[in-house]
Amino acid sequence: xxxxxxxxxxxxxxxxxxxxxxxxxxxxxxxxxxxxxxxxxxxxxxxxxxxxxxxxxxxxxxxxxxxxxxxxxxxxxxxxxxxxxxxxxxxxxxxxxxxxxxxxxxxxxxxxxxxxxxxxxxxxxxxxxxxxxxxxxxxxxxxxxxxxxxxxxxxxxxxxxxxxxxxxxxxxxxxxxxxxxxxxxxxxxxxxxxxxxxxxxxxxxxxxxxxxxxxxxxxxxxxxxxxxxxxxxxx
Amino acid sequence: xxxxxxxxxxxxxxxxxxxxxxxxxxxxxxxxxxxxxxxxxxxxxxxxxxxxxxxxxxxxxxxxxxxxxxxxxxxxxxxxxxxxxxxxxxxxxxxxxxxxxxxxxxxxxxxxxxxxxxxxxxxxxxxxxxxxxxxxxxxxxxxxxxxxxxxxxxxxxxxxxxxxxxxxxxxxxxxxxxxxxxxxxxxxxxxxxxxxx
Numbered sequence: 001x002x003x004x005x006x007x008x009x010x011x012x013x014x015x016x017x018x019x020x021x022x023x024x025x026x027x028x029x030x031x032x033x034x035x036x037x038x039x040x041x042x043x044x045x046x047x048x049x050x051x052x053x054x055x056x057x058x059x060x061x062x063x064x065x066x067x068x069x070x071x072x073x074x075x076x077x078x079x080x081x082x083x084x085x086x087x088x089x090x091x092x093x094x095x096x097x098x099x100x101x102x103x104x105x106x107x108x109x110x111x112x113x114x115x116x117x118x119x120x121x122x123x124x125x126x127x128x129x130x131x132x133x134x135x136x137x138x139x140x141x142x143x144x145x146x147x148x149x150x151x152x153x154x155x156x157x158x159x160x161x162x163x164x165x166x167x168x169x170x171x172x173x174x175x176x177x178x179x180x181x182x183x184x185x186x187x188x189x190x191x192x193x194x195x196x197x198x199x200x201x202x203x204x205x206x207x208x209x210x211x212x213x214x215x216x217x218x219x220x221x222x223x224x225x226x227x228x229x230x231x232x233x234x235x
Numbered sequence: 236x237x238x239x240x241x242x243x244x245x246x247x248x249x250x251x252x253x254x255x256x257x258x259x260x261x262x263x264x265x266x267x268x269x270x271x272x273x274x275x276x277x278x279x280x281x282x283x284x285x286x287x288x289x290x291x292x293x294x295x296x297x298x299x300x301x302x303x304x305x306x307x308x309x310x311x312x313x314x315x316x317x318x319x320x321x322x323x324x325x326x327x328x329x330x331x332x333x334x335x336x337x338x339x340x341x342x343x344x345x346x347x348x349x350x351x352x353x354x355x356x357x358x359x360x361x362x363x364x365x366x367x368x369x370x371x372x373x374x375x376x377x378x379x380x381x382x383x384x385x386x387x388x389x390x391x392x393x394x395x396x397x398x399x400x401x402x403x404x405x406x407x408x409x410x411x412x413x414x415x416x417x418x419x420x421x422x423x424x425x426x427x428x429x430x431x432x
Contacts, residue, residue: 001422001424002423002424033421034421036417037414037417037418037421039365039366039418040363040364040365041368042361042362042363043363043365043369043370043373044373055380055383059376059380060423061378062379062388062391062392062395062422063376063395063419063422063423064398065396066247066392066395066396066398066419067399067416069392069393069396069420071392071393071396071402073393073397076397076400076401076403079404080400082403083399083400083403083416086416087416087420090420090424094423094424124238146286188288225384226350
């Protein structure tokens, strides 16, 4: 599904309302991969219409989230740590790919601001937030400087005024997400510097061009200011 | 048992609902293939109640795995795959979908090992043999495309999550230990065909 969404980018976004995605691709790697699982290729013999892009996006999110669900499921909950540990690199990669798709979709030229887009953005941020602050995955995400850097850059891309201005609810959710992410990562001098370097340009752009992004601006100020304090404290 | 001829089942509280349904319907569904007998909404509703009532009871494992596998296949085919009756109200149809998802959820919680059992392709109206988890994931994906209501999407999400989590009840030494998450990852990352109408 992720690859289908990525492939979709190459086509005309104006056709979004009528676009459909179906499965499986006749010669895609999906069928060959079934062999590794000792599953018959006929398993995917029937075509399945996945409907519009926004629905396919939501479904992909749902599949990714099944490894780190919002719900708690009783006695199985204790397995969450193990699942996250085992699948974390794949999940991070998946969310990162989904984020690229999302950003391109939200910024697509000539496309309208629609509730589907905002809902997709909000859902993505909620999933990202859950992943970054989960006791199971947070230590891995935030203690590894390259992972933290990747995620900070992902989030800073969503700060982009062309997105934040158009989707106010996302702006608010992104502020919360950034706050928690920063809270989790600002333990070391290097991460404090990193956060400042990544988010300072976004703050400068908001200030220079007088965008209507008050909650985002406040959040970024907190990040920048606290990173200075931490750097000074740790020096 | 409910109306529409299903009262011939002779539901007995002492027997697990799953084994009764599997014993009575699996042969009929298998012989009828794609033209699987349509079970009534009440059948699924009743079964759901029975299963949820049994949820905390002890299930005999030897009986459970095979029966649960068949039961889930029957529900997938006769409850979720069948076309809506033109006379049925949409709420009724969605209610049946909801009951079926609850049945699947309760069933796989009772006997997670059933997920790795090969399912009878005839019951499912399919041509190839594959473990239940593979059919279940694919059918849930299809269902999620059809039913957009939040309540149904939430239930689908819960079953998918349960399938993923239940995998970790399997012995880690088993060669198929990772199969479910690998297949789910494959479906998530893989390439499907884009087409434009």
